[in-house]
Amino acid sequence: MKILFLHPYPAGEAPSQRFRFEQYLDFLEKKGHQIDRQSFLDTKTWRILYKQGYKFIKIIGIIKGFLRRIKLLFSLKKYDYVFIHREATPIGYPFIEYCIAKICKKKIIFDFDDAIWLPNTSQENKLVARLKFHQKTNLICKWATKISAGNQYLVDYAKQFNQNVVLNPTTIDTENLHNADLFPNQKNDIFTIGWTGTHSTLFYLDFLWEVLEELEQKYTFKMIVIANQKPITTLKSLEFIEWNKNTEIQDLLKIDVGLMPLTDDKWAKGKCGFKALQYMALAIPTIASPVGVNTAIIQNDENGFLCTTQQEWKECLISFFENKINYHQIAKNTRQTIVDNFSVIANEENFKNLFEKN
Numbered sequence: 001m002k003i004l005f006l007h008p009y010p011a012g013e014a015p016s017q018r019f020r021f022e023q024y025l026d027f028l029e030k031k032g033h034q035i036d037r038q039s040f041l042d043t044k045t046w047r048i049l050y051k052q053g054y055k056f057i058k059i060i061g062i063i064k065g066f067l068r069r070i071k072l073l074f075s076l077k078k079y080d081y082v083f084i085h086r087e088a089t090p091i092g093y094p095f096i097e098y099c100i101a102k103i104c105k106k107k108i109i110f111d112f113d114d115a116i117w118l119p120n121t122s123q124e125n126k127l128v129a130r131l132k133f134h135q136k137t138n139l140i141c142k143w144a145t146k147i148s149a150g151n152q153y154l155v156d157y158a159k160q161f162n163q164n165v166v167l168n169p170t171t172i173d174t175e176n177l178h179n180a181d182l183f184p185n186q187k188n189d190i191f192t193i194g195w196t197g198t199h200s201t202l203f204y205l206d207f208l209w210e211v212l213e214e215l216e217q218k219y220t221f222k223m224i225v226i227a228n229q230k231p232i233t234t235l236k237s238l239e240f241i242e243w244n245k246n247t248e249i250q251d252l253l254k255i256d257v258g259l260m261p262l263t264d265d266k267w268a269k270g271k272c273g274f275k276a277l278q279y280m281a282l283a284i285p286t287i288a289s290p291v292g293v294n295t296a297i298i299q300n301d302e303n304g305f306l307c308t309t310q311q312e313w314k315e316c317l318i319s320f321f322e323n324k325i326n327y328h329q330i331a332k333n334t335r336q337t338i339v340d341n342f343s344v345i346a347n348e349e350n351f352k353n354l355f356e357k358n
Contacts, residue, residue: 001355002078003028005037006069007085010046012245015274016113017085019170020150023344024351031352036079038072040065040089050199050228065089069096076104081355083109084140086116091131094140101143109354110140113150113170115270117157148354150272151293157270164358168350169293170272174335174343177249178281186253191321194224194255196243196275202231207261209233211314219321226251252282256327257320260288261313273297277342280304280334285327287316297342303333 005025007017025035041049045061048054069088073096076082088096100106114120117137141147141161148168149155158165172178180186195205205225212223216237223237226248230240241251252258258279262268269292276297279286288294290306298304307313319325340346 001032001080002034002036003081003083003355004072004076004079005035005083005085006040006072006088007037008040008087008090010039010041010043011037013043013046016170019172019274020085020111020113020168021083021351023171023173024348027344027348028352028355033355038068040069062090073099073104076100076106079106081107081109081145083111083354084144085111086114087136087140091133093133094136097136097140097143107145108140108143109146109148110144111148111168112137112154113270113272115154115157115267118267118270120267146354151270152296153269153292166350166354168354169342169347170274170277171342171344171347172277172281172338174281174339175345178278178338180253180282183250183253186250187256188222188254190220190222192222192224192255193257193259193317193320194226194252195259196226196248196252196278198227198243199229202227202229204261204263205231205233205259207263207310208259208313209235211310211317212237215314215317215321219318221321224251224255249282252278252284255279255284257317258284258286260286260294262289262291262294264289264291268292276304277338281338281343283331283335285320285325285330285334287313297337303330303337 005021009017012018012022029035041061042064045058048057066089082100084097088094101108117134119134138161141158144162147158147162147165149158149165150168150170152167155165155167212235221237222239223235224239224241225231226241226243228243260275271292273293276286276288276294286298286304287307288298288304290308294306298306300306305316307316
């Protein structure tokens with residue numbers, strides 16, 4: 001079977017691509033499938049996409065992306081399936097998807113892991129925001145042969161337009177990547193809490209800064225933030241680590257407790273728990289907001305902790321600081337949860353069946 005993967009960003013660069021489908025490509029090839037892929041953005045455009053300015057380069061990069069997609073339409077005949085991650089093009093009407101499904105008569109597997117039908121564009125790309133066509137998600141769902149959705153909230157949304165929807169969770173490679181045994185002795189001497197994300201999700205930490213500033217008056221700890229942009233805060237215990245693909249696991253392993261605060265809104269409900277999955281796969285006990293898929297991943301007090309109010313977050317952190325929690329048992333449970341339910345190995349057959357079962 002020949003499968004074409006269409007995705008927004010260059011290979012190996014974006015977490016959504018790496019943990020939604022890229023880590024299954026070798027597996028599919030070993031099963032005898034032929035894989036081709038095409039990114040909408042080239043590497044040059046991707047590097048400056050979320051930086052202020054560079055409007056001309058961004059426009060040229062987007063035009064080139066459209067030209068690549070249009071050219072591709074003339075070579076679709078050889079493919080059995082076209083797997084589209086999130087969208088074929090970032091702006092405008094989904095005419096590429098329409099051509100693939102209705103004119104070229106190709107089977108589309110439509111994969112998404114966020115509530116992408118909602119407006120949610122970074123401040124750096126206001127121009128793109130004005131050109132977005134958010135209704136495209138509904139249309140692509142209707143045209144797709146099958147939909148791969150990252151959590152139950154997304155599944156329920158997609159089923160309004162197409163009944164052939166598969167729950168395909170975001171997964172972690174617990175053997176070859178998120179495996180603490182491969183990276184020994186990364187812990188700090190001081191108890192360390194931490195968060196990882198990007199500039200677009202840093203605002204979720206605003207909920208916690210006041211709590212952490214209060215706690216650092218009494219307790220000694222370090223707060224690590226791993227991201228592509230430093231947060232704005234007066235927290236004295238902050239250590240910022242710029243995200244680096246080559247050291248991402250070593251950096252995460254410096255954390256004793258992982259944090260995942262969220263707001264309770266439609267966009268957050270569409271998230272697939274990626275931060276929690278990363279922490280837990282590395283046996284890092286996790287505190288998260290009980291929003292969306294987090295409640296399916298974490299069973300409170302068993303394999304992690306769910307906290308809603310600032311007071312609950314404060315009390316939970318104090319329990320860690322004062323050694324009132326069976327840390328090693330919780331850590332063991334967190335890792336096992338991911339291995340059993342959210343690992344690549346656990347989900348391989350489910351992913352393969354996107355193409356091999358109707």
